[in-house]
Amino acid sequence: MRKLLRFYVYIKPCLPQLIAAIIFGALFGACSGFGMPVIFDKVLRQIFMDQGAAPRPMWHIIGVALLLPTVFALRAIFGYLSGYLMTYSSLEVLRRLKQHIFDKIQSYPVAFFDKFTTGDLLTRLTNDTASVQTVLLSFSSEIFRQPLQVLGALGFLLYLCFTKGQVVMLFIFFAAVPFCILPVQMIRKNMKRFAGKAQIGLSEMAQLFGENLDAVHEVRVFNLQEAQKKKFEGLNGMFKQFSLKMAKYELMQQPFMEFLAATMVSMTFVYAYFAGIDFPTFSAIGIALYFTIDPIKRVIRMSTDFIKVMPLVDRICAILDYVSTVPEPENPVELPPVRGEITFENVKFAYKDKTVLDGVSITIPAGTSCALVGESGAGKSTFAKLSMRLYDPIEGSIKLDGIDLRDIRQRDFMDNLGSVPQYPVLFNDTVYNNILVARPGATKEEVEAAAKMAYAHDFILELENGYDTVVGERGDRLSGGQKQRIALARVFLKNPPLLVLDEATSALDVNSEAFIQKAVDSLMKDRTMLVIAHRFSTIKNVQKIIVFENGRIVDFGSHEELMGRCRTYRRLYEKQAERISSK
Numbered sequence: 001m002r003k004l005l006r007f008y009v010y011i012k013p014c015l016p017q018l019i020a021a022i023i024f025g026a027l028f029g030a031c032s033g034f035g036m037p038v039i040f041d042k043v044l045r046q047i048f049m050d051q052g053a054a055p056r057p058m059w060h061i062i063g064v065a066l067l068l069p070t071v072f073a074l075r076a077i078f079g080y081l082s083g084y085l086m087t088y089s090s091l092e093v094l095r096r097l098k099q100h101i102f103d104k105i106q107s108y109p110v111a112f113f114d115k116f117t118t119g120d121l122l123t124r125l126t127n128d129t130a131s132v133q134t135v136l137l138s139f140s141s142e143i144f145r146q147p148l149q150v151l152g153a154l155g156f157l158l159y160l161c162f163t164k165g166q167v168v169m170l171f172i173f174f175a176a177v178p179f180c181i182l183p184v185q186m187i188r189k190n191m192k193r194f195a196g197k198a199q200i201g202l203s204e205m206a207q208l209f210g211e212n213l214d215a216v217h218e219v220r221v222f223n224l225q226e227a228q229k230k231k232f233e234g235l236n237g238m239f240k241q242f243s244l245k246m247a248k249y250e251l252m253q254q255p256f257m258e259f260l261a262a263t264m265v266s267m268t269f270v271y272a273y274f275a276g277i278d279f280p281t282f283s284a285i286g287i288a289l290y291f292t293i294d295p296i297k298r299v300i301r302m303s304t305d306f307i308k309v310m311p312l313v314d315r316i317c318a319i320l321d322y323v324s325t326v327p328e329p330e331n332p333v334e335l336p337p338v339r340g341e342i343t344f345e346n347v348k349f350a351y352k353d354k355t356v357l358d359g360v361s362i363t364i365p366a367g368t369s370c371a372l373v374g375e376s377g378a379g380k381s382t383f384a385k386l387s388m389r390l391y392d393p394i395e396g397s398i399k400l401d402g403i404d405l406r407d408i409r410q411r412d413f414m415d416n417l418g419s420v421p422q423y424p425v426l427f428n429d430t431v432y433n434n435i436l437v438a439r440p441g442a443t444k445e446e447v448e449a450a451a452k453m454a455y456a457h458d459f460i461l462e463l464e465n466g467y468d469t470v471v472g473e474r475g476d477r478l479s480g481g482q483k484q485r486i487a488l489a490r491v492f493l494k495n496p497p498l499l500v501l502d503e504a505t506s507a508l509d510v511n512s513e514a515f516i517q518k519a520v521d522s523l524m525k526d527r528t529m530l531v532i533a534h535r536f537s538t539i540k541n542v543q544k545i546i547v548f549e550n551g552r553i554v555d556f557g558s559h560e561e562l563m564g565r566c567r568t569y570r571r572l573y574e575k576q577a578e579r580i581s582s583k
Contacts, residue, residue: 010096014089021089024082026073080251087247094133095240098370101125101319102209102232106225109326110216110390116319118213124319126206128312143268205235212298214474215425221388222437222490223414326392326410333407337498338400338416339366340528341388347396349382357393358551364544366401367581369524371531371539373572374548380532383548384500387530388417400498418496422503424487426475431460431486432467434475438490450493456485488519499529503538534577545569 012019102125105112116124212219212228219228342364349357359381365369372380385391386398389405398405405413418438426434435447442450447467451457459482463469475483491499501520520543523529533539545562547555547569555566562569 010093011089012101013096014092017085017089017092021082021085024078024085028078028082053579058515070264083251084248087251088244090133091240091243091247094129095236097129097133097316098125098205099233099236101129101316102212102236103229104320104322105213106219106229108322108324109392110220110385111325112322113213113216115322115423118210121213121319122206122210123154124315125209128315132312132316133444151158174235181567207391208235211427211473215427217390217419217421218425218437220390220410221414221417221419222494223411224437227440279557326389327406328410329407332408332409332412333403335403335408335416336401339400340368341366341399342492342498342528342530343399343402344383344386345397345399347386347393347398349386349391349393356551357386360396360551360553362546362553362556364528364530366528367526368544369529369531370544370546371533371542372546372548373533373536373539373569378548379507379551380548381502383546384502384530384532385529387498388419388500389413413534414496418491418499420484420499420501421490423480423482424475426471426478426483426486428470430465430468430470431463434471434486435493438494442493447489447493450489451486453492453522454485454488456489459485491523492519497527499523499527500532502532503534536573547572 041470061371070083105121106402112566164560208231212232219225344360344362347357349358356377360379360383372383374380382391386393389398389410392406400408427437432444435450436442438450439446448457451460460469461468469477471483471486475486478486518539520531520538524541529542531539531542533545539545540559543558544556545559546553547562547566549568554568555562557566563573
């Protein structure tokens with residue numbers, strides 16, 4: 001129950017609608033549980049008992065007959081209004097909950113995605129929240145309506161039992177069922193139409209969310225969180241509207257059937273009176289029994305569903321309660337113009353229980369291009385991720401121009417950072433917009449200039465629609481080399497003082513590699529660059545090289561210096577040279 005109370009923050013904006021829904025639900029319960037038995041016992045039965053007396057005028061019989069559909073009409077109106085307002089509130093709560101989950105995920109570090117898989121997060125955002133919403137809707141709309149209905153019917157049933165001294169069997173028949181098929185089919189047709197639109201909206205949301213999770217690196221490096229939030233909010237709002245329209249028709253179905261059935265019963269009553277048919281006393285008690293037992297069954301079923309949904313509540317709370325391992329500073333330091341000096345002071349980092357960096361201390365001067373070299377698992381990628389503050393060290397500190405990264409706003413730091421991962425992700429958008437994410441205010445000329453510096457301009461013009469070509473999901477319509485050059489064009493457009501490349505030429509063919517290497521060499525000028533090296537041919541022009549071994553830095557210097565004094569570096573270099581020569 002304590003976990004459910006935390007959802008009050010999402011419910012609070014809907015309190016006026018919820019209160020109105022509760023009032024209409026109470027009126028619905030009163031009409032069902034108390035109004036119906038009273039009509040049958042005090043009105044209809046009395047008229048049948050007086051059949052031997054003087055005939056009642058037609059207007060009086062018709063007026064009595066209209067009481068039944070009137071009560072059902074009021075019951076339908078109150079039930080519809082209660083259900084609609086409760087559905088509105090429930091969908092609004094769901095929308096706010098989904099938006100809050102999405103917004104929270106935008107603020108979480110990369111470590112969060114080491115704990116939760118993409119598929120799991122998609123399920124929690126879509127299926128889990130929808131299931132919780134469905135049960136909460138059922139619970140909220142029935143928790144007041146059904147007990148009031150039970151109390152009203154049970155009270156009248158007890159009254160009849162004590163005053164009449166008899167137990168009445170339950171008899172109910174529906175004469176209006178055959179006449180309900182056509183209007184119900186029309187209602188269902190509209191329900192199906194809006195259900196399809198709602199499902200499409202849900203799929204679009206899932207696609208955006210999945211793409212956002214796949215592009216964790218790009219979203220953070222290029223500060224796309226706000227743009228992604230707005231895009232998701234738009235799709236989320238559309239899904240709510242279609243779901244609300246679907247709910248309108250869904251809520252019409254049962255009240256409409258009940259109203260038609262009640263009308264047919266009233267017509268049968270008129271016929272029965274003038275035909276001299278006796279109306280038994282036990283009819284009122286039978287109605288009271290029905291309105292007592294039926295809501296009890298609904299409450300039991302509702303409680304079962306409520307129990308089933310509790311694990312889903314725990315799964316949702318696990319996301320909302322996640323404590324960021326890369327928190328924003330409480331008293332952030334204003335970041336002056338960045339020179340680019342990076343300092344590691346006795347840094348230690350571990351993935352779970354496995355230490356991958358231990359006692360790392362080094363200063364990389366501002367404006368230095370620096371390669372990270374070592375065997376697989378030696379700590380190169382972790383060093384680069386810590387430099388980008390995708391993680392925080394568990395011991396020691398990392399400083400930029402003498403300022404601890406933990407004291408800098410993440411947005412300010414990312415504004416000065418560029419990165420090209422080994423396998424960049426492109427958004428399902430045009431080539432132009434995929435480059436523009438690096439600096440949304442850039443002009444067309446600046447975008448094309450960046451593409452030219454990345455040697456991407458020529459192949460872009462050869463695409464079907466040039467810069468307006470949609471690259472497909474994750475950029476699958478482009479080759480690996482083309483995607484890599486688009487990623488490099490982003491960096492040229494952003495022009496940050498700090499740059500991290502994870503073997504940026506690894507996906508390129510031989511003909512393109514030479515041109516891209518020239519582009520990378522031009523990037524090295526006047527900025528601090530870290531290059532994760534898998535091939536030594538790509539780092540021949542860097543100024544310094546850091547050699548990693550078993551999570552430690554064993555040497556730092558130029559290629560010539562390391563070849564003369566560092567056996568680890570020389571061994572790695574010669575091993576790769578032999579492998580290349582043997583091909």
